[in-house]
Amino acid sequence: MGKFGFTVQATDGKARKGVISTPRGEIRTPAFMPVGTAATVKAMMPESVRATGADILLGNTYHLMLRPTAERIDRLGGLHKFMNWDRPILTDSGGFQVMSLTDLRKLTEEGVTFRSHIDGSKHKLTPERSMEIQRLLGSDIVMCFDECPALPADEATLAKSMRLSMRWAQRSRDAFGDRPGHALFGIMQGGDNRALREESATALKDIGFDGYAVGGLAVGEGQEIMFNVLDYAPGFLPEDKPRYLMGVGKPDDIVGAVERGIDMMDCVLPSRSGRTGQAWTRRGQVNIKNARHMDDPRPLDEACTCPACRNYSRAYLHHVMKSQEIICSMLLTWHNLHYFQELMQGLRDAIGAGRLSAFVADFHAQRAMGDI
Ligand SMILES: Nc1cc(CSc2ncc[nH]2)c2nc(N)[nH]c(=O)c2c1
Numbered sequence: 001m002g003k004f005g006f007t008v009q010a011t012d013g014k015a016r017k018g019v020i021s022t023p024r025g026e027i028r029t030p031a032f033m034p035v036g037t038a039a040t041v042k043a044m045m046p047e048s049v050r051a052t053g054a055d056i057l058l059g060n061t062y063h064l065m066l067r068p069t070a071e072r073i074d075r076l077g078g079l080h081k082f083m084n085w086d087r088p089i090l091t092d093s094g095g096f097q098v099m100s101l102t103d104l105r106k107l108t109e110e111g112v113t114f115r116s117h118i119d120g121s122k123h124k125l126t127p128e129r130s131m132e133i134q135r136l137l138g139s140d141i142v143m144c145f146d147e148c149p150a151l152p153a154d155e156a157t158l159a160k161s162m163r164l165s166m167r168w169a170q171r172s173r174d175a176f177g178d179r180p181g182h183a184l185f186g187i188m189q190g191g192d193n194r195a196l197r198e199e200s201a202t203a204l205k206d207i208g209f210d211g212y213a214v215g216g217l218a219v220g221e222g223q224e225i226m227f228n229v230l231d232y233a234p235g236f237l238p239e240d241k242p243r244y245l246m247g248v249g250k251p252d253d254i255v256g257a258v259e260r261g262i263d264m265m266d267c268v269l270p271s272r273s274g275r276t277g278q279a280w281t282r283r284g285q286v287n288i289k290n291a292r293h294m295d296d297p298r299p300l301d302e303a304c305t306c307p308a309c310r311n312y313s314r315a316y317l318h319h320v321m322k323s324q325e326i327i328c329s330m331l332l333t334w335h336n337l338h339y340f341q342e343l344m345q346g347l348r349d350a351i352g353a354g355r356l357s358a359f360v361a362d363f364h365a366q367r368a369m370g371d372i
């Protein structure tokens, strides 16, 4: 079983270009990770996800523990075999989804009890159970079981929540055990409070992890506050380990996060918005439902090499969106994931060449021109 490792190949300001090596393959950073919540990146075959340039995808402890259960996936050979994706998988630990998807829940020092949003059955998640589920799934990068407070929140609330998450991080580390080739990432909390963020980073470094996530952001605080926190929080984390900003984001969030030293990100945005007719392009957003596209023979983006842009017109995409044809979700999801991965490749190349600021200036200039 190979090792898990991270190499920084180049830096440009705070930004890093690197490679995470895992037994199931390498992850080029900065990396965008598509979300495959219930063992599928919606509307995409795994080979298509790979074709967009993704090196790793995300799974969800919360959804998979409820259906089909981690034990069933384990009996069937693990999540990679189950969903036919043999490259790295990162799984989230479930706490965030419990707090965002259920309302019948109880939070204690032990963990969280909740009722399934699917059938109302009672369930319990603890750091120990979350580690067991992620082990049964066979994920390559395991996330600590944490508590993510909603923002805005006062300092006392943020401190109480963060300190619980740090005790859960220790329990996650103890329960994870020694699993060569598999990684455990700690999750920094502390909201938008600098002192709490530093306290959280110190606690996580004292425990020791293979990578460190910045949690507790992209919870409705807005880009300005998120960037204010990212101006200092990544710097509290070890330089030689990957830094993962959870749940981010729009293209301009991604660019700003990479400029501030973030190496990995994930977001449902390209896939979820694709299913609603929202296309992301280098010139900004295009809502294909808009009547202005009805007779437009041009592709979404003349410069894009994805199957949607190579073979279909805006008029066609408008038609299959209005008629709610399944191919619309397929084509717009593929295009969006392709665009996000192309943006990541552009960022990696720019950092490698020491021209990140020029790349970022061009990124914003193209969007300022608006859609074609
Ligand atoms: N914004 C945000 C998003 C997610 C989900 S990331 C994800 N899981 C599955 C897909 N994507 C978070 N997850 C955890 N565990 N902690 C957080 O603080 C947090 C914050």
Ligand SMILES: [Zn+2]
Residues within 6 Å of the ligand: 300, 301, 304, 305, 306, 307, 308, 309, 310, 335, 338
């Ligand atoms: Zn395209």
